Amino acid sequence: MMKLQFGIAALLVAASLTGTAQAADRHLPRASETTCTAGGQQRPAGMRLTWHDEFGGQALDRRFWSTVMDFPGRAGGHYHNTSYGSYAVDDNVVLSRGKLRLVTDNKPVTGTDPVGTYQYTEGFISSHDKFFQTYGYWEICAKFPAGKGLWPAFWLIPQDRSWPPEIDVAEWFGSIESMHSGLASGTWPDVRWDSHWATGLAPTTGWHRYGLRWQPGHITFTVDGVPTSTITGDQVPDKPMYVVLNSGTWANADRGGPPDATTRFPNSFDVDYVRVYSAK
Template identity: 85%
Template sequence: MMRLRIFGAAALLLAASLTSVPTQAQATSPTCTSSPQRPAGMQLSWHDEFGGRALDRRSWSTVMDFPGRAGGHYHNTSYGSYAVDDNVVLSGGKLRLVTDNKPVVGTDPAGTYQYTEGFISSHDKFSQTYGYWEICAKFPAGKGLWPAFWLIPQDRSWPPEIDVAEWFGSIESMHSGLASGTWPDVRWDSHWATGLNPTTGWHTYGVLWSPGHITFTVDGKPTSTITGAQVPDKPMYVVLNSGTWANADRGGPPDATTPFPNSFDVDYVRVYSAR
Protein backbone atom coordinates (compact mmCIF):
# COMPACT_ATOMS: atom_id res chain seq x y z
CA MET A 1 0.00 0.00 0.00
CA MET A 2 1.38 3.39 -0.98
CA ARG A 3 1.87 5.93 1.78
CA LEU A 4 1.94 9.70 1.58
CA ARG A 5 5.18 11.22 2.73
CA ILE A 6 3.71 14.48 3.94
CA PHE A 7 4.20 15.85 7.41
CA GLY A 8 3.04 18.76 9.56
CA ALA A 9 2.23 22.01 7.80
CA ALA A 10 3.03 20.46 4.43
CA ALA A 11 -0.16 18.40 4.59
CA LEU A 12 -2.23 21.50 5.26
CA LEU A 13 -0.55 23.28 2.38
CA LEU A 14 -1.27 20.35 0.09
CA ALA A 15 -4.95 20.36 1.01
CA ALA A 16 -5.15 24.08 0.33
CA SER A 17 -3.41 23.92 -3.07
CA LEU A 18 -5.60 21.60 -5.12
CA THR A 19 -5.19 21.00 -8.85
CA SER A 20 -7.66 19.88 -11.51
CA VAL A 21 -7.78 16.30 -12.71
CA PRO A 22 -7.93 16.11 -16.53
CA THR A 23 -9.16 12.51 -16.82
CA GLN A 24 -12.40 11.06 -18.12
CA ALA A 25 -13.19 9.53 -14.72
CA GLN A 26 -12.96 13.05 -13.28
CA ALA A 27 -15.37 14.75 -15.68
CA THR A 28 -16.81 17.99 -14.30
CA SER A 29 -19.70 17.36 -11.91
CA PRO A 30 -22.94 19.28 -12.57
CA THR A 31 -23.57 19.41 -8.84
CA CYS A 32 -20.46 20.68 -7.05
CA THR A 33 -19.64 24.24 -8.01
CA SER A 34 -15.96 23.81 -8.84
CA SER A 35 -14.21 21.34 -11.13
CA PRO A 36 -13.31 18.06 -9.41
CA GLN A 37 -10.09 18.51 -7.52
CA ARG A 38 -7.27 16.48 -6.02
CA PRO A 39 -4.09 17.29 -4.13
CA ALA A 40 -1.07 17.72 -6.38
CA GLY A 41 1.10 14.65 -6.79
CA MET A 42 -1.69 12.15 -6.14
CA GLN A 43 -3.58 9.72 -8.34
CA LEU A 44 -7.08 8.29 -8.31
CA SER A 45 -7.01 4.86 -6.65
CA TRP A 46 -10.75 4.08 -6.32
CA HIS A 47 -14.04 5.80 -7.07
CA ASP A 48 -17.74 5.44 -7.82
CA GLU A 49 -19.63 7.99 -9.91
CA PHE A 50 -22.99 6.26 -9.27
CA GLY A 51 -23.92 6.33 -12.94
CA GLY A 52 -25.50 2.87 -13.05
CA ARG A 53 -29.05 1.70 -12.45
CA ALA A 54 -28.19 -0.25 -9.32
CA LEU A 55 -25.52 -0.26 -6.64
CA ASP A 56 -22.23 -1.80 -7.82
CA ARG A 57 -21.84 -4.82 -5.56
CA ARG A 58 -18.21 -5.17 -6.62
CA SER A 59 -17.56 -1.95 -4.70
CA TRP A 60 -20.18 -1.90 -1.96
CA SER A 61 -21.95 -3.94 0.69
CA THR A 62 -25.16 -2.98 2.50
CA VAL A 63 -24.38 -4.96 5.65
CA MET A 64 -22.49 -3.54 8.63
CA ASP A 65 -19.29 -5.33 9.59
CA PHE A 66 -17.53 -3.50 12.41
CA PRO A 67 -17.44 -3.51 16.23
CA GLY A 68 -20.27 -1.84 18.08
CA ARG A 69 -23.03 -2.88 15.73
CA ALA A 70 -25.84 -4.90 17.25
CA GLY A 71 -26.38 -6.69 13.96
CA GLY A 72 -25.79 -6.44 10.24
CA HIS A 73 -28.44 -3.73 9.78
CA TYR A 74 -28.34 -1.82 13.06
CA HIS A 75 -25.34 -0.19 14.72
CA ASN A 76 -26.14 0.65 18.35
CA THR A 77 -28.66 2.41 20.57
CA SER A 78 -27.60 5.87 19.36
CA TYR A 79 -29.32 4.94 16.09
CA GLY A 80 -33.07 5.16 15.62
CA SER A 81 -33.06 3.51 12.20
CA TYR A 82 -32.60 0.09 10.61
CA ALA A 83 -30.69 -0.30 7.31
CA VAL A 84 -32.70 -1.78 4.43
CA ASP A 85 -31.60 -2.32 0.84
CA ASP A 86 -34.70 -0.62 -0.55
CA ASN A 87 -33.40 2.66 0.87
CA VAL A 88 -30.29 2.54 -1.36
CA VAL A 89 -31.40 4.14 -4.63
CA LEU A 90 -29.47 5.16 -7.75
CA SER A 91 -31.21 7.78 -9.87
CA GLY A 92 -30.03 10.40 -12.36
CA GLY A 93 -26.37 9.61 -11.77
CA LYS A 94 -26.69 10.09 -8.01
CA LEU A 95 -26.76 7.84 -4.98
CA ARG A 96 -29.78 8.51 -2.74
CA LEU A 97 -29.61 7.07 0.76
CA VAL A 98 -33.19 7.38 1.94
CA THR A 99 -34.47 7.76 5.49
CA ASP A 100 -38.17 7.01 6.08
CA ASN A 101 -40.54 6.75 9.03
CA LYS A 102 -42.25 3.53 8.01
CA PRO A 103 -41.74 1.06 10.87
CA VAL A 104 -40.00 -2.20 9.95
CA VAL A 105 -39.68 -5.55 11.70
CA GLY A 106 -35.99 -6.37 11.52
CA THR A 107 -34.24 -9.73 11.84
CA ASP A 108 -30.57 -8.67 12.18
CA PRO A 109 -30.95 -7.87 15.04
CA ALA A 110 -34.55 -8.83 15.73
CA GLY A 111 -36.89 -6.02 16.70
CA THR A 112 -39.28 -3.36 15.46
CA TYR A 113 -37.72 -0.10 14.31
CA GLN A 114 -39.55 3.18 13.76
CA TYR A 115 -37.26 4.45 11.01
CA THR A 116 -35.31 2.97 8.10
CA GLU A 117 -32.07 4.16 6.52
CA GLY A 118 -29.77 3.51 3.57
CA PHE A 119 -26.30 2.17 4.34
CA ILE A 120 -23.33 1.20 2.14
CA SER A 121 -19.71 0.35 2.92
CA SER A 122 -16.65 -0.72 0.95
CA HIS A 123 -15.50 -3.26 3.57
CA ASP A 124 -13.71 -6.20 1.89
CA LYS A 125 -14.17 -4.34 -1.43
CA PHE A 126 -11.76 -1.41 -1.02
CA SER A 127 -9.54 -0.11 1.76
CA GLN A 128 -6.45 2.08 1.84
CA THR A 129 -3.93 3.56 4.26
CA TYR A 130 -3.61 7.34 3.93
CA GLY A 131 -4.57 9.46 0.91
CA TYR A 132 -7.24 11.99 0.08
CA TRP A 133 -10.88 10.86 0.37
CA GLU A 134 -13.75 13.00 -0.96
CA ILE A 135 -17.47 12.99 -1.71
CA CYS A 136 -19.70 15.51 -3.46
CA ALA A 137 -22.96 15.50 -1.54
CA LYS A 138 -26.12 17.25 -0.38
CA PHE A 139 -27.40 16.54 3.12
CA PRO A 140 -31.07 16.40 4.18
CA ALA A 141 -32.60 18.98 6.51
CA GLY A 142 -34.72 18.00 9.47
CA LYS A 143 -34.76 17.40 13.20
CA GLY A 144 -33.18 14.13 14.27
CA LEU A 145 -31.53 13.31 10.94
CA TRP A 146 -27.99 11.88 11.11
CA PRO A 147 -26.34 11.14 7.75
CA ALA A 148 -22.58 10.62 7.61
CA PHE A 149 -19.42 9.95 5.59
CA TRP A 150 -16.84 8.07 7.70
CA LEU A 151 -13.90 5.65 7.60
CA ILE A 152 -13.51 2.41 9.61
CA PRO A 153 -10.57 -0.07 9.80
CA GLN A 154 -10.61 -3.01 7.42
CA ASP A 155 -9.36 -5.30 10.24
CA ARG A 156 -12.63 -4.84 12.19
CA SER A 157 -10.94 -3.03 15.08
CA TRP A 158 -12.42 0.01 16.86
CA PRO A 159 -11.24 2.60 17.50
CA PRO A 160 -9.97 4.25 15.26
CA GLU A 161 -12.76 5.95 13.35
CA ILE A 162 -12.42 8.98 11.07
CA ASP A 163 -15.63 11.01 10.78
CA VAL A 164 -15.24 13.09 7.64
CA ALA A 165 -18.68 14.71 7.51
CA GLU A 166 -21.34 13.79 10.07
CA TRP A 167 -24.46 15.97 9.99
CA PHE A 168 -26.69 16.40 13.04
CA GLY A 169 -29.93 17.87 11.72
CA SER A 170 -31.38 18.78 15.13
CA ILE A 171 -28.55 21.18 15.92
CA GLU A 172 -27.68 21.97 12.29
CA SER A 173 -24.01 21.26 12.90
CA MET A 174 -21.40 19.24 11.02
CA HIS A 175 -19.01 17.06 13.00
CA SER A 176 -15.60 15.92 11.76
CA GLY A 177 -13.01 14.20 13.88
CA LEU A 178 -11.09 11.15 15.02
CA ALA A 179 -11.81 8.46 17.61
CA SER A 180 -8.61 6.84 18.88
CA GLY A 181 -7.23 4.94 21.85
CA THR A 182 -8.46 1.61 23.20
CA TRP A 183 -11.99 0.72 24.22
CA PRO A 184 -13.38 1.82 26.63
CA ASP A 185 -10.79 4.61 27.00
CA VAL A 186 -11.64 6.32 23.72
CA ARG A 187 -10.18 9.70 22.84
CA TRP A 188 -12.23 12.00 20.60
CA ASP A 189 -10.61 14.83 18.63
CA SER A 190 -13.68 16.63 17.34
CA HIS A 191 -14.49 19.74 15.32
CA TRP A 192 -17.99 21.20 15.03
CA ALA A 193 -18.93 23.60 12.24
CA THR A 194 -22.10 25.60 11.66
CA GLY A 195 -23.13 27.79 8.76
CA LEU A 196 -21.87 25.41 6.06
CA ASN A 197 -25.31 25.14 4.39
CA PRO A 198 -24.92 21.44 3.53
CA THR A 199 -28.68 21.05 3.03
CA THR A 200 -29.19 23.87 0.52
CA GLY A 201 -26.54 22.98 -2.06
CA TRP A 202 -23.91 20.53 -3.23
CA HIS A 203 -20.46 20.63 -1.64
CA THR A 204 -17.33 18.50 -1.45
CA TYR A 205 -16.30 17.00 1.89
CA GLY A 206 -12.83 15.54 2.15
CA VAL A 207 -10.06 14.31 4.41
CA LEU A 208 -6.34 14.39 3.69
CA TRP A 209 -4.76 11.65 5.79
CA SER A 210 -1.01 11.13 6.10
CA PRO A 211 1.36 9.78 8.79
CA GLY A 212 0.54 11.60 12.03
CA HIS A 213 -1.65 14.15 10.29
CA ILE A 214 -5.32 14.55 9.26
CA THR A 215 -6.82 17.62 7.58
CA PHE A 216 -10.57 17.94 6.93
CA THR A 217 -11.82 20.04 4.02
CA VAL A 218 -15.06 21.50 2.71
CA ASP A 219 -15.05 22.60 -0.92
CA GLY A 220 -11.28 22.13 -0.91
CA LYS A 221 -10.68 24.49 2.01
CA PRO A 222 -9.19 23.16 5.28
CA THR A 223 -11.60 23.34 8.22
CA SER A 224 -9.64 21.54 10.96
CA THR A 225 -6.45 19.53 11.53
CA ILE A 226 -5.44 16.70 13.85
CA THR A 227 -1.80 15.78 14.46
CA GLY A 228 -0.10 13.24 16.67
CA ALA A 229 0.56 9.58 17.31
CA GLN A 230 -3.18 8.92 17.65
CA VAL A 231 -3.62 9.27 13.87
CA PRO A 232 -4.22 5.73 12.51
CA ASP A 233 -1.77 3.94 10.23
CA LYS A 234 -3.88 0.99 9.06
CA PRO A 235 -6.13 0.41 6.01
CA MET A 236 -9.60 1.90 6.31
CA TYR A 237 -12.72 1.76 4.16
CA VAL A 238 -15.64 4.04 3.26
CA VAL A 239 -19.02 4.14 4.99
CA LEU A 240 -21.93 6.25 3.73
CA ASN A 241 -25.28 6.19 5.49
CA SER A 242 -28.43 8.17 6.16
CA GLY A 243 -30.51 7.58 9.28
CA THR A 244 -31.74 9.10 12.52
CA TRP A 245 -30.36 9.99 15.94
CA ALA A 246 -32.13 8.28 18.84
CA ASN A 247 -30.86 9.97 22.01
CA ALA A 248 -32.06 13.08 23.83
CA ASP A 249 -28.72 14.91 23.47
CA ARG A 250 -27.53 16.69 20.32
CA GLY A 251 -31.04 17.99 19.74
CA GLY A 252 -32.86 14.70 20.11
CA PRO A 253 -34.62 12.37 17.65
CA PRO A 254 -37.04 13.29 14.83
CA ASP A 255 -40.42 14.83 15.59
CA ALA A 256 -43.54 15.90 13.70
CA THR A 257 -41.58 18.63 11.88
CA THR A 258 -39.09 16.21 10.29
CA PRO A 259 -39.82 15.65 6.59
CA PHE A 260 -40.09 12.02 5.48
CA PRO A 261 -38.97 10.43 3.29
CA ASN A 262 -35.72 12.35 2.88
CA SER A 263 -32.34 11.42 1.43
CA PHE A 264 -28.59 11.92 1.76
CA ASP A 265 -27.58 12.44 -1.88
CA VAL A 266 -24.06 11.66 -3.14
CA ASP A 267 -22.82 12.49 -6.64
CA TYR A 268 -19.50 10.66 -6.30
CA VAL A 269 -16.94 9.23 -3.91
CA ARG A 270 -13.23 9.40 -4.90
CA VAL A 271 -10.11 8.22 -3.14
CA TYR A 272 -6.55 9.21 -4.08
CA SER A 273 -3.12 7.89 -3.14
CA ALA A 274 0.46 9.06 -3.57
CA ARG A 275 1.96 8.39 -7.00
Protein backbone atom coordinates in the same frame (compact mmCIF):
# COMPACT_ATOMS: atom_id res chain seq x y z
CA MET B 1 -5.53 -3.02 -1.48
CA MET B 2 -8.63 -3.03 -3.67
CA LYS B 3 -10.55 -6.24 -4.01
CA LEU B 4 -13.30 -6.47 -6.66
CA GLN B 5 -15.74 -9.33 -6.54
CA PHE B 6 -17.68 -10.21 -9.69
CA GLY B 7 -20.28 -12.87 -10.22
CA ILE B 8 -23.77 -13.78 -11.31
CA ALA B 9 -25.07 -13.43 -7.76
CA ALA B 10 -23.87 -9.83 -7.54
CA LEU B 11 -25.48 -8.98 -10.86
CA LEU B 12 -28.77 -10.54 -9.81
CA VAL B 13 -28.79 -8.55 -6.57
CA ALA B 14 -28.13 -5.35 -8.48
CA ALA B 15 -30.91 -6.12 -10.93
CA SER B 16 -33.37 -6.85 -8.14
CA LEU B 17 -32.66 -3.43 -6.58
CA THR B 18 -33.29 -1.50 -9.79
CA GLY B 19 -37.08 -1.65 -9.78
CA THR B 20 -37.25 -0.87 -6.07
CA ALA B 21 -34.91 2.07 -6.47
CA GLN B 22 -36.95 3.57 -9.27
CA ALA B 23 -40.13 3.23 -7.21
CA ALA B 24 -38.55 4.77 -4.11
CA ASP B 25 -37.16 7.71 -6.07
CA ARG B 26 -40.67 8.78 -7.12
CA HIS B 27 -41.45 9.69 -3.51
CA LEU B 28 -38.38 11.88 -2.97
CA PRO B 29 -37.88 15.54 -3.87
CA ARG B 30 -35.91 15.72 -7.09
CA ALA B 31 -32.17 16.14 -6.57
CA SER B 32 -30.54 19.21 -8.11
CA GLU B 33 -28.76 18.49 -11.38
CA THR B 34 -25.95 20.99 -10.65
CA THR B 35 -23.38 19.47 -8.31
CA CYS B 36 -19.65 19.63 -7.57
CA THR B 37 -18.89 18.01 -10.93
CA ALA B 38 -19.96 21.09 -12.86
CA GLY B 39 -16.35 22.33 -12.91
CA GLY B 40 -14.84 18.96 -13.72
CA GLN B 41 -12.68 16.66 -11.60
CA GLN B 42 -10.34 18.43 -9.19
CA ARG B 43 -7.36 16.15 -8.72
CA PRO B 44 -5.18 16.89 -5.66
CA ALA B 45 -1.65 17.87 -6.62
CA GLY B 46 0.83 15.00 -6.58
CA MET B 47 -1.81 12.31 -6.12
CA ARG B 48 -3.43 9.64 -8.30
CA LEU B 49 -6.99 8.37 -8.27
CA THR B 50 -7.03 4.87 -6.74
CA TRP B 51 -10.76 4.16 -6.38
CA HIS B 52 -14.01 5.92 -7.13
CA ASP B 53 -17.71 5.53 -7.83
CA GLU B 54 -19.62 8.13 -9.86
CA PHE B 55 -22.97 6.34 -9.27
CA GLY B 56 -23.92 6.41 -12.94
CA GLY B 57 -25.50 2.95 -13.06
CA GLN B 58 -29.04 1.71 -12.59
CA ALA B 59 -28.30 0.08 -9.23
CA LEU B 60 -25.61 -0.11 -6.58
CA ASP B 61 -22.37 -1.65 -7.89
CA ARG B 62 -21.85 -4.70 -5.68
CA ARG B 63 -18.23 -4.98 -6.79
CA PHE B 64 -17.61 -1.84 -4.74
CA TRP B 65 -20.21 -1.86 -1.97
CA SER B 66 -21.98 -3.96 0.65
CA THR B 67 -25.17 -3.04 2.51
CA VAL B 68 -24.36 -5.11 5.62
CA MET B 69 -22.58 -3.68 8.66
CA ASP B 70 -19.43 -5.47 9.82
CA PHE B 71 -17.64 -3.53 12.53
CA PRO B 72 -17.39 -3.57 16.35
CA GLY B 73 -20.19 -1.92 18.31
CA ARG B 74 -23.00 -2.78 15.94
CA ALA B 75 -26.04 -4.70 17.19
CA GLY B 76 -26.42 -6.61 13.93
CA GLY B 77 -25.87 -6.52 10.21
CA HIS B 78 -28.52 -3.82 9.70
CA TYR B 79 -28.60 -1.87 12.95
CA HIS B 80 -25.73 0.13 14.44
CA ASN B 81 -26.59 0.49 18.14
CA THR B 82 -28.98 2.27 20.50
CA SER B 83 -27.72 5.72 19.46
CA TYR B 84 -29.64 5.11 16.21
CA GLY B 85 -33.38 4.93 15.71
CA SER B 86 -33.11 3.47 12.21
CA TYR B 87 -32.70 0.04 10.61
CA ALA B 88 -30.79 -0.30 7.31
CA VAL B 89 -32.75 -1.76 4.40
CA ASP B 90 -31.61 -2.27 0.80
CA ASP B 91 -34.74 -0.54 -0.52
CA ASN B 92 -33.38 2.72 0.88
CA VAL B 93 -30.27 2.60 -1.33
CA VAL B 94 -31.39 4.36 -4.51
CA LEU B 95 -29.45 5.30 -7.66
CA SER B 96 -31.15 7.93 -9.77
CA ARG B 97 -29.96 10.37 -12.46
CA GLY B 98 -26.31 9.73 -11.70
CA LYS B 99 -26.57 10.12 -7.95
CA LEU B 100 -26.69 7.90 -4.89
CA ARG B 101 -29.68 8.65 -2.65
CA LEU B 102 -29.56 7.13 0.83
CA VAL B 103 -33.13 7.39 2.02
CA THR B 104 -34.43 7.80 5.56
CA ASP B 105 -38.12 7.05 6.12
CA ASN B 106 -40.51 6.84 9.04
CA LYS B 107 -42.23 3.61 8.08
CA PRO B 108 -41.73 1.14 10.96
CA VAL B 109 -40.05 -2.13 10.02
CA THR B 110 -39.64 -5.51 11.70
CA GLY B 111 -35.98 -6.40 11.40
CA THR B 112 -34.33 -9.81 11.43
CA ASP B 113 -30.64 -8.81 11.88
CA PRO B 114 -31.03 -8.07 14.73
CA VAL B 115 -34.61 -9.03 15.49
CA GLY B 116 -36.76 -6.12 16.57
CA THR B 117 -39.18 -3.39 15.50
CA TYR B 118 -37.67 -0.09 14.39
CA GLN B 119 -39.46 3.22 13.91
CA TYR B 120 -37.27 4.43 11.04
CA THR B 121 -35.34 2.98 8.10
CA GLU B 122 -32.07 4.16 6.58
CA GLY B 123 -29.77 3.57 3.63
CA PHE B 124 -26.32 2.16 4.37
CA ILE B 125 -23.37 1.21 2.15
CA SER B 126 -19.82 0.15 3.01
CA SER B 127 -16.70 -0.70 1.00
CA HIS B 128 -15.51 -3.22 3.62
CA ASP B 129 -13.61 -6.09 1.93
CA LYS B 130 -14.11 -4.27 -1.42
CA PHE B 131 -11.80 -1.27 -1.05
CA PHE B 132 -9.55 -0.10 1.76
CA GLN B 133 -6.47 2.10 1.91
CA THR B 134 -4.00 3.69 4.33
CA TYR B 135 -3.57 7.47 3.99
CA GLY B 136 -4.44 9.57 0.94
CA TYR B 137 -7.17 12.03 0.08
CA TRP B 138 -10.81 10.93 0.41
CA GLU B 139 -13.68 13.03 -0.91
CA ILE B 140 -17.41 13.00 -1.60
CA CYS B 141 -19.63 15.53 -3.31
CA ALA B 142 -22.87 15.57 -1.33
CA LYS B 143 -26.01 17.33 -0.23
CA PHE B 144 -27.36 16.58 3.25
CA PRO B 145 -31.05 16.44 4.26
CA ALA B 146 -32.56 19.02 6.61
CA GLY B 147 -34.67 17.99 9.57
CA LYS B 148 -34.73 17.37 13.28
CA GLY B 149 -33.21 14.05 14.32
CA LEU B 150 -31.56 13.25 10.98
CA TRP B 151 -28.02 11.82 11.16
CA PRO B 152 -26.34 11.15 7.78
CA ALA B 153 -22.58 10.62 7.66
CA PHE B 154 -19.41 9.95 5.66
CA TRP B 155 -16.88 8.03 7.79
CA LEU B 156 -13.98 5.57 7.73
CA ILE B 157 -13.55 2.34 9.74
CA PRO B 158 -10.57 -0.09 9.88
CA GLN B 159 -10.58 -3.02 7.50
CA ASP B 160 -9.32 -5.31 10.30
CA ARG B 161 -12.61 -4.86 12.23
CA SER B 162 -10.96 -3.03 15.12
CA TRP B 163 -12.47 -0.01 16.93
CA PRO B 164 -11.28 2.57 17.58
CA PRO B 165 -10.03 4.22 15.37
CA GLU B 166 -12.83 5.88 13.47
CA ILE B 167 -12.55 8.93 11.25
CA ASP B 168 -15.73 10.99 10.84
CA VAL B 169 -15.22 13.10 7.74
CA ALA B 170 -18.66 14.72 7.57
CA GLU B 171 -21.35 13.79 10.10
CA TRP B 172 -24.46 15.96 10.06
CA PHE B 173 -26.71 16.34 13.11
CA GLY B 174 -29.96 17.82 11.83
CA SER B 175 -31.41 18.66 15.26
CA ILE B 176 -28.57 21.04 16.10
CA GLU B 177 -27.72 21.91 12.49
CA SER B 178 -24.05 21.23 13.02
CA MET B 179 -21.43 19.25 11.10
CA HIS B 180 -19.03 17.06 13.06
CA SER B 181 -15.61 15.94 11.83
CA GLY B 182 -13.15 14.13 14.04
CA LEU B 183 -11.19 11.10 15.14
CA ALA B 184 -11.85 8.41 17.73
CA SER B 185 -8.64 6.82 18.98
CA GLY B 186 -7.23 4.86 21.90
CA THR B 187 -8.62 1.56 23.14
CA TRP B 188 -12.08 0.60 24.33
CA PRO B 189 -13.40 1.77 26.77
CA ASP B 190 -10.78 4.54 27.07
CA VAL B 191 -11.67 6.27 23.80
CA ARG B 192 -10.26 9.68 22.94
CA TRP B 193 -12.26 12.00 20.69
CA ASP B 194 -10.64 14.83 18.72
CA SER B 195 -13.71 16.63 17.42
CA HIS B 196 -14.56 19.75 15.46
CA TRP B 197 -18.06 21.19 15.14
CA ALA B 198 -18.96 23.61 12.34
CA THR B 199 -22.12 25.61 11.70
CA GLY B 200 -23.08 27.79 8.78
CA LEU B 201 -21.77 25.44 6.09
CA ALA B 202 -25.17 25.22 4.33
CA PRO B 203 -24.89 21.45 3.71
CA THR B 204 -28.65 21.10 3.20
CA THR B 205 -29.11 23.86 0.62
CA GLY B 206 -26.32 23.08 -1.82
CA TRP B 207 -23.74 20.56 -3.02
CA HIS B 208 -20.31 20.66 -1.41
CA ARG B 209 -17.06 18.66 -1.45
CA TYR B 210 -16.25 17.07 1.92
CA GLY B 211 -12.66 15.86 2.09
CA LEU B 212 -10.04 14.21 4.26
CA ARG B 213 -6.29 14.55 3.76
CA TRP B 214 -4.77 11.71 5.79
CA GLN B 215 -1.00 11.45 6.24
CA PRO B 216 1.27 9.86 8.86
CA GLY B 217 0.52 11.64 12.13
CA HIS B 218 -1.62 14.28 10.41
CA ILE B 219 -5.29 14.67 9.36
CA THR B 220 -6.86 17.69 7.69
CA PHE B 221 -10.61 18.00 7.05
CA THR B 222 -11.79 20.20 4.19
CA VAL B 223 -15.00 21.61 2.74
CA ASP B 224 -14.81 22.67 -0.91
CA GLY B 225 -11.03 22.38 -0.66
CA VAL B 226 -10.75 24.77 2.30
CA PRO B 227 -9.29 23.31 5.53
CA THR B 228 -11.74 23.35 8.44
CA SER B 229 -9.77 21.51 11.14
CA THR B 230 -6.55 19.56 11.70
CA ILE B 231 -5.52 16.69 13.98
CA THR B 232 -1.88 15.80 14.61
CA GLY B 233 -0.15 13.24 16.80
CA ASP B 234 0.44 9.56 17.39
CA GLN B 235 -3.31 8.95 17.69
CA VAL B 236 -3.71 9.37 13.91
CA PRO B 237 -4.29 5.81 12.55
CA ASP B 238 -1.80 4.04 10.31
CA LYS B 239 -3.90 1.06 9.18
CA PRO B 240 -6.10 0.45 6.11
CA MET B 241 -9.61 1.88 6.39
CA TYR B 242 -12.74 1.72 4.26
CA VAL B 243 -15.66 4.01 3.38
CA VAL B 244 -19.06 4.07 5.07
CA LEU B 245 -21.94 6.22 3.85
CA ASN B 246 -25.30 6.13 5.60
CA SER B 247 -28.42 8.14 6.32
CA GLY B 248 -30.42 7.46 9.49
CA THR B 249 -31.81 9.02 12.65
CA TRP B 250 -30.50 9.97 16.07
CA ALA B 251 -32.31 8.19 18.93
CA ASN B 252 -31.13 9.87 22.13
CA ALA B 253 -32.30 13.00 23.95
CA ASP B 254 -28.97 14.79 23.63
CA ARG B 255 -27.69 16.54 20.48
CA GLY B 256 -31.18 17.86 19.87
CA GLY B 257 -33.05 14.59 20.19
CA PRO B 258 -34.77 12.30 17.66
CA PRO B 259 -37.09 13.31 14.80
CA ASP B 260 -40.44 14.91 15.54
CA ALA B 261 -43.54 15.99 13.61
CA THR B 262 -41.58 18.72 11.82
CA THR B 263 -39.18 16.25 10.16
CA ARG B 264 -39.97 15.61 6.52
CA PHE B 265 -40.08 11.96 5.39
CA PRO B 266 -38.91 10.41 3.20
CA ASN B 267 -35.68 12.38 2.84
CA SER B 268 -32.28 11.48 1.42
CA PHE B 269 -28.56 11.97 1.83
CA ASP B 270 -27.51 12.56 -1.78
CA VAL B 271 -24.00 11.75 -3.03
CA ASP B 272 -22.75 12.58 -6.52
CA TYR B 273 -19.44 10.72 -6.24
CA VAL B 274 -16.86 9.13 -3.94
CA ARG B 275 -13.18 9.51 -4.91
CA VAL B 276 -10.07 8.29 -3.13
CA TYR B 277 -6.50 9.26 -4.05
CA SER B 278 -3.05 8.14 -2.95
CA ALA B 279 0.41 9.65 -3.29
CA LYS B 280 2.07 8.88 -6.63
